[in-house]
Amino acid sequence: MDTSDSPRVVASETTPLFPIETLKKPKTPLPKCQIGILMMLQLAEPIVSSSIFPTSIRYDFIMSIFFLDAHFYTVLLFQLISELGITGGDDAAVGYYAGIIESLFFVAQALTVLRWSRLSDRIGRKPVLVIGLSGACISILCFGLSTTFWSLVISRCICGLLNGNVGVMKTMMGELTDSTNMAQAFALFPIVWSLGGFVGPLIGGALARPQDHWPALFANPFWGKYPYFLPCAVAACLFVLALFIMLIFLEETLSTKRRPRLTSATLGVSSGESLHQQSMAYTPLRSLLTPAIVVPIANYAMLAFLDVSFRALFPLFLSTPTYLGGLGFSPSSIGSWLAFFGIMDGVFQALFFAKIVDRFGPKRLFCISVSCFAPVMVMFPIMTWLLVLMVAWDMAFGTVFMFITASAPTNTVLGAINGLGQTSASTARAVGPALATSLFAVSKERNLLAGNAVYVVLIMLAGVLRWLGSQLPDEVHGRNE
Numbered sequence: 032m033d034t035s036d037s038p039r040v041v042a043s044e045t046t047p048l049f050p051i052e053t054l055k056k057p058k059t060p061l062p063k064c065q066i067g068i069l070m071m072l073q074l075a076e077p078i079v080s081s082s083i084f085p086t087s088i089r090y091d092f093i094m095s096i097f098f099l100d101a102h103f104y105t106v107l108l109f110q111l112i113s114e115l116g117i118t119g120g121d122d123a124a125v126g127y128y129a130g131i132i133e134s135l136f137f138v139a140q141a142l143t144v145l146r147w148s149r150l151s152d153r154i155g156r157k158p159v160l161v162i163g164l165s166g167a168c169i170s171i172l173c174f175g176l177s178t179t180f181w182s183l184v185i186s187r188c189i190c191g192l193l194n195g196n197v198g199v200m201k202t203m204m205g206e207l208t209d210s211t212n213m214a215q216a217f218a219l220f221p222i223v224w225s226l227g228g229f230v231g232p233l234i235g236g237a238l239a240r241p242q243d244h245w246p247a248l249f250a251n252p253f254w255g256k257y258p259y260f261l262p263c264a265v266a267a268c269l270f271v272l273a274l275f276i277m278l279i280f281l282e283e284t285l286s287t288k289r290r291p292r293l294t295s296a297t298l299g300v301s302s303g304e305s306l307h308q309q310s311m312a313y314t315p316l317r318s319l320l321t322p323a324i325v326v327p328i329a330n331y332a333m334l335a336f337l338d339v340s341f342r343a344l345f346p347l348f349l350s351t352p353t354y355l356g357g358l359g360f361s362p363s364s365i366g367s368w369l370a371f372f373g374i375m376d377g378v379f380q381a382l383f384f385a386k387i388v389d390r391f392g393p394k395r396l397f398c399i400s401v402s403c404f405a406p407v408m409v410m411f412p413i414m415t416w417l418l419v420l421m422v423a424w425d426m427a428f429g430t431v432f433m434f435i436t437a438s439a440p441t442n443t444v445l446g447a448i449n450g451l452g453q454t455s456a457s458t459a460r461a462v463g464p465a466l467a468t469s470l471f472a473v474s475k476e477r478n479l480l481a482g483n484a485v486y487v488v489l490i491m492l493a494g495v496l497r498w499l500g501s502q503l504p505d506e507v508h509g510r511n512e
Contacts, residue, residue, distance in 0.1 A: 061207075061212050064280075066204070070219055072196070074227050115180065134461050136191040137191065138457075139191025142191075145453070147162075147195025148451075149450060150446075151195070151446040156202060157283050159195055162195075166193025170187070171263045172267050178257075213437075217384075217429045218380050221376060225376065234266070237262075238261045242254045286443070323504070327438050327452070327503060329499055330431050333492065337489060337492060339463040341489070342464075343468050344468070387426065408493075
């Protein structure tokens with residue numbers, strides 16, 4: 032029969048038997064209970080870390096706060112530095128000393144987070160989380176009892192050295208999800224950090240200096256000597272509560288350390304495969320440095336550097352007088368803008384991130400997001416559009432977490448890979464603020480490129496990040512796909 036008039040389909044070995052749309056896997060339901068517990072643990076950290084912000088924040092305080100983002104002790108640090116006489120009465124130096132303390136936190140974290148992550152590949156995720164939460168609890172109690180600059184430094188370094196939870200929590204999230212629901216899960220991180228960053232300062236501001244607010248109840252001289260211990264003690268109690276909930280209800284996600292009845296039923300891992308995966312946990316780190324793993328980590332490191340640099344410059348730009356090229360905002364206006372942005376960003380990510388990933392794909396979304404950085408630098412004075420661009424920029428974090436998670440060949444090296452990523456990001460966040468703010472000052476003092484040299488340099492680095500983004504794989508695949 033002549034079929035010359037019929038449309039021809041040229042088939043090959045790679046031609047799918049069915050249209051691609053019909054081959055798309057249905058979304059796996061999220062394990063809501065386990066992810067809820069994980070988010071509760073995640074929520075405890077930003078609440079505690081931001082619970083030490085003073086309720087009345089001057090600009091030089093805000094500058095140090097926001098280049099450190101939401102991960103750190105944000106309330107009481109600046110008041111303690113001022114009241115302990117560290118600066119010799121020079122209020123302008125408070126931000127400088129606060130920056131040193133928080134940069135040392137990042138350095139300490141960068142030195143140890145990979146070791147904690149690798150350890151979690153061998154002994155399980157929960158034991159490392161227990162150590163991290165305990166370390167954070169001890170750290171914040173030491174912080175509340177600090178009376179010298181070096182005791183503040185030691186308390187923050189303890190937290191950085193013992194707390195590998197950031198990488199381990201991302202690892203557990205990756206193990207609780209697959210390529211079909213990963214975007215939904217990682218979209219929860221921004222809203223949790225936004226909520227914690229909002230509630231934390233309220234706790235710190237309400238409970239600091241209790242003798243001033245409730246002199247009859249806190250008449251003991253102890254509270255006069257350590258006026259910021261109460262919010263630290265309450266924060267430590269939150270860590271203890273989170274620790275007990277985790278021990279009782281959170282299941283181990285590392286397949287080789289789960290209970291036998293859960294291992295076979297839930298993860299479908301045979302005994303032979305389990306032994307193979309356990310041996311993978313001891314894989315030399317050098318063998319993991321393949322392009323498939325290094326490219327997502329390099330993207331994350333550059334993203335973290337640009338992001339923390341922007342957050343160092345943004346409040347600086349807002350408060351700089353107009354005759355020097357800034358906006359001359361008051362501290363209250365700066366705080367209002369930043370709080371509004373944090374809330375809107377978290378809500379948007381939680382509601383729409385997964386849908387946008389499904390619509391555009393993770394690689395395209397990442398490239399679109401990082402392409403927003405150059406317009407962000409250009410549009411500093413136009414606040415409305417700046418907020419829109421920053422929301423788009425922040426979606427790059429969720430997508431890069433997906434790529435890092437998917438790059439692991441097995442779950443037993445997922446901790447090491449997340450540790451590598453967190454080490455790179457911590458290093459970038461340790462040096463980024465100092466470099467960005469120093470370049471800002473030099474640009475203004477020497478009028479380099481009409482005072483805009485810092486923005487030009489960051490835009491060029493954003494171009495490098497955009498190129499790195501183009502090297503990512505086109506799709507995110509699960510480790511068993």
